[in-house]
Amino acid sequence: DIQMTQSPSSLSASLGDTVTITCRASQTITSYLHWYQQKPGKAPNLLIYAASSLQSGVPSRFSGSGSGTDFTLTISSLQPEDFASYYCQQSYSTPRTFGQGTNLEIK
């Protein structure tokens, strides 16, 4: 199985800040890396696919980068609705695996 390691596991930030979340794969996954946002009691929502492509309808303050084993999700100019949990996920091989999640909280 490909292990996905996300950091940090939790993060405190203020409105207007820029934050970065990192995801590392245990082996190369080329660009088969996706990012999801999850709010309490809701299903995850796709933000970024193929490492850096913005899903339709997602604000441009979300961006992704990386390839191979190291990836980042950057959220610029944090808005109140951005405080949530974030997960990375690889689709390079089965079983599909997710990072353990990053909980973004208001400072």
Add this chain to the structure above:
Amino acid sequence: QVQLQESGPGLVKPSETLSLTCTVSGGSISGYYWSWIRQPAGKGLEWIGRVHTSGTTNYNPSLKSRVTMSVDRSKNQFSLNLSSVTVADTAVYYCARDSNGWRNYDYWGQGTLVTVSS
């Protein structure tokens, strides 16, 4: 707009079989892989497996001995059976669509809580 809705019992006894169905509306079920993903309370996401409308399946090795998935194209539905459940199987269960191409999950059900308890 594609929509997914999970249905099934919210309470299952230990050692019994958990059975869930996901109904797809707003689009055809054909030509895609459809996945089940679960999330215990306060924890992360675990991929259970997927089924293609051709009948091809892939399961998580950690659950493979207990999982069966199937699809009913005539009803635009796909299903999950998880046998011999324990309290460790208590979770919110999501169904989701694998996008063609990059194979991310572009549509999700709202999730359904299944509790394993006697």
